[in-house]
Amino acid sequence: MCWLCDQFGDTEYADGLWYLNPKNYARNMYKLRDPSKGFQGAGVAMETGEQSGPGLPEIMEALQTDRETYERVTKEWHASLGLHGQGAQVIPMEHADRVLELCSPIALIACICRNAWRAKDERNDMEYTCMGMGVGMLKWERWPERYKGGVKFLNVEEAKEWNHEMDRRGFVHILMLFGAPYIGGFCQCDYPDCNAIRWRLDFGVSTVKGHHVAMVDHDTCNGCGVCAQRCQWGALKFEVTFGKPNIDLFKCFGCGLCETGCPRKAIKLVERKSLASLAEVW
C-alpha cells in the first residue's frame, strides 16, 4: 500500500486516497510566519534548504566510496525527508482537477527547481510553472520583497484550465507535502530540472508513484508515436518490432501523460492495485 494513503487516507473518502481526503487540506496546513522570526515547524527544511540528515553533498561523497556506504547514506536521506514531513506523489490530470476543487486558496508562483537548476526566470502568470495551495500562499502576497517573482491567485476553473495546459505541454503533475500530511504544492515536473522527479529516478528517494499505471490497446493504436515523446520516466518505449508503443508497468509512474496525449485514446489508466504484481511497487 502507498505509505501516504496508509498514514493519511480515510476509507470514507475517495476509496482511501490520501490526497482526496479533505482533512489534508485543513486551514492550518501552513503557518503564516513573521519574517523576523525565521522559519519553524515541519516545513522548515523545504524553505531553508536545511536538513538534519544527509543531502546531495553526502550522496556525492558516498558515491566515491563503496556500494554499501552509498546505499546506507541514500536510505538515511530518504528517512530524513520523511522525518521532515516531506513527500510527493505523482497524480494524473483528472485527479489533479479533483484536488483543485478541495483546496483554497490556489496560486501560481515561479518554480524553485527550474530557477536553481536551469536559471529559468519566471516573472509573471504566463511564465509560472508552479502552483501553491493553502494559506501559505498569502505570505507570497504579503511579503513580495521576500518571495521572488510574485504570485497570481486563481479560482478553481482557472486552476483547472492551467492544469490542462500544463498537461498539454507535457509536464508531470506531482503533489508536494509541506509538513505531512498537508499538501502545499502542485508541481509541474520534467526530468532533469525538477527535484521531485530527479531524486526519485536518480537515487530512489522521495516521490511516490501514482495510483495508476498506463496500458496500451494495440488494436486502437495507429503507431503515431506521440506518447513516446511524453514519458518522463523511461517507462514507455516505441517497440520497433511491432511499430507500437509498450509500457514497462514496473517503471510506469501513472502520470497519465501518454494517455492524455494519445490522439486515438488508445492508452488507458488502470488502477495499480488491480494488478497483483504491482501491489507493492510504489
Place this chain on the structure above:
Amino acid sequence: MTENIPRKLPRITIDQKKCTVPFLCKRCLQICPDAVFRVQRVLEREERLRELDPRVDGNYVLSAPRPDKCAMCNLCLDSCPADAITIEL
C-alpha cells in the same frame, strides 16, 4: 539507478572571480545535458527566496552539485564566456 556505481567522480571547479553573473549568463546551466550545475542567491537560510538583481556581480553563485551526472562532454567549457570552469578526473 544502474549508473550509480561507486567510482571516482569528476572534480568540477568554478572560478568565482571569473563567474560573476551566472543567473544572467546561464549558458552552462542550460547547455548541460544532465543539469549538473545549480545557481543560488548568496542569501542564507530564510532569505533564500528573496529577489536579487541578477545583473549585480556576486548576487548569484554557481555550483556543480551533481558531478555524478557529468560525462565530461565539455559543452560547458566551450560555452563559458569567462573561462571559469575546469573539470578534471
